[in-house]
Amino acid sequence: MVNGRTPSVKDVARSAGVSLGTVSNVMNRPEVVSPSTRERVERAMAELGFVRNESARQLRAGTSRTLAYVMLDGSNPFFHDVAQGIELAAEEADLSLFICNSNGRADREEVHLDRLMQQRVQGILITPVNPEAPHLAEISRRGIPVVIVDRVGVGGAFCSVAVDDVLGGRIAVEHLAEQGHTRVAVVGGPESIGQVRERLEGARQIWAELGLPPDDLIYLPTAALTVAEGRSAGERLAGIPARRRPTAAFCANDLLALGLLQQTIGAGLRVPEELAIVGFDDIEFAAAAAVPLTSVRQPRQELGRAAAQLVLDEATNPDHHHHQQPLFVPELVARASTVVRSRAY
Template sequence: MAVSIRDVAQRAGVSVGTVSNVLNRPEVVSEESVVRVTQAIEELGYVRNEAARKLRGGVSSTVGFVVLDGQNPYFNEVVRGAEDEATKHGIAIIHGNTDNVKQRERLYLDLFVEQQVRGVLISPYGDITRELKELRSRGIAAVLVDRFSGDNLFSSVSIDSVLGGRMAVEHLIRTGRRRIAFVGGPFDVRQVNDRLAGARVAAEHSEVDVDLEVVATAEMTIEEGTAAGTRLLARPPSERPDGIFAANDMIALGLLHTLVVDGRMLVPDAIGLIGFDDIPFAKVGAVPLSSIQQPARMIGRTALRVLLEEAHDPESIPRRTVFQPELVVRRSTAPST
């Protein structure tokens, strides 16, 4: 069985982080710890991998990227932006998809630590503070993508999702919608909560009476959008919304498919529909979909630049980069008649 870095730490009587520092940043470790770790390595026959050797020379050529939902074309565009920037620096992106599963997120982070990547970009599921602190203790820089750090401990690159949610519902109100449903979930995803918060602000500050309800979904997928559409159609006509703000375009496209096929709630005649992300498929549907646009590739490029800067200077102050969303109007929200 191969000897791991944890085995070395146990033999030397130090933390895994200390062993990592001895391997990669010996100048920050006491001489005594260096001696103990080096002796443990020799006794156990621990062999450091090629990625670790490169990192010790300061030329690691890989960056890890953990995305929230690999099925969503939005994240594909973000990764593409990071790859475009990485290519300029001779760096490769290794990315994994968590599908909103915490265990998978942990698996990828552990893998990236073992591979001794130069840094990690991550669009996390739930609270990730402890894991990011652990990466930092091992000398691996980390930047949040599509979400910000509430405690400002880590750099982030995102858009203002609260503003985006507000823009979406304000647009529906301007087109004459008064019974609006927010369709999305799960609510332990920060982006979903932020978009709902913005929607509520728009409804509360409207000059006309607006009813805003929440229709929860288990995931942010086309299938969940289709199921939500079926539930809405099962209601009596008087209890159906006349406007829908979907938490992302995938949900919106599922809703659109169900409504178009059924035919009882035509879009946009009977109901207005707007999504979030403005993925490429939004403009080519049976009814072109209005959406809140995120500059996906710019987010990816910027996140990679910030990560490389922090990898070069671990003592740099974390910064928060926030892009502004844009409203893209298409036929799905044409004014009600």
């Protein structure tokens, strides 16, 4: 602070009249140093404005104090809620959380993973572009714990934390069927996204089990899971002549559902009377839509928290840790977008 250079332990030691090691002890095992010298050292630190150099600490100690989360889509609030859950767990373990965003691009994901390896982070949580990503296996083999979030890891090579997307699709469509709908649109895509595939799969399963004709479950593909794509699907839907038009739609996530809702209302359809809508994720804005959105709730924060706990377990006792893939159970939250006689929120 005095002469430009940031002070080091050495400066503190000199100023407090003790040795290097003692200063380190004050920071890392205060109980072994006598109260009087401890106090002297602490005063010196404060005076000099000493700030521990984390790089040096990490280099020597070999252990980093950060977790990382590589998220799939920064514009989807769902992932931020997951991140929030992770952060809570990280905070409890006194770790920092590094948040990256692949935005669905495998190349961005790769450069982020690369950097995280160089940083020697203590563990990596990731919602991968492609859950078979060979990088991940490689990273895990190197001894860095990896847990997959919101997807089930393949072959039990990692821990993963997810909700049962197939089940989610089932309860969504079952709910619509219970409301008497017999012609339903399922909207989502691209099918390269595993979550989409499984949610739609669940929808088809229950539809078949209910004995409804396959042709009355109409697939409206989208190019992405965004509000804009939801609107575009809404246009197509509203364009169908009324007598053949589905009376309900199940969207693969809430962003799509919100876009669809906006578009169809704009086109003059009444929701839910003429078109019932179910989304997926139950993000905060689902409840806040002008016609509050029925949605399949994922325990978003809980997902993140559980994932963080798994990664920490693996990090702290790598020996007798065994991978697990807990599946959370999604839950339907019925709101005005599907239920005609709803009480106000």
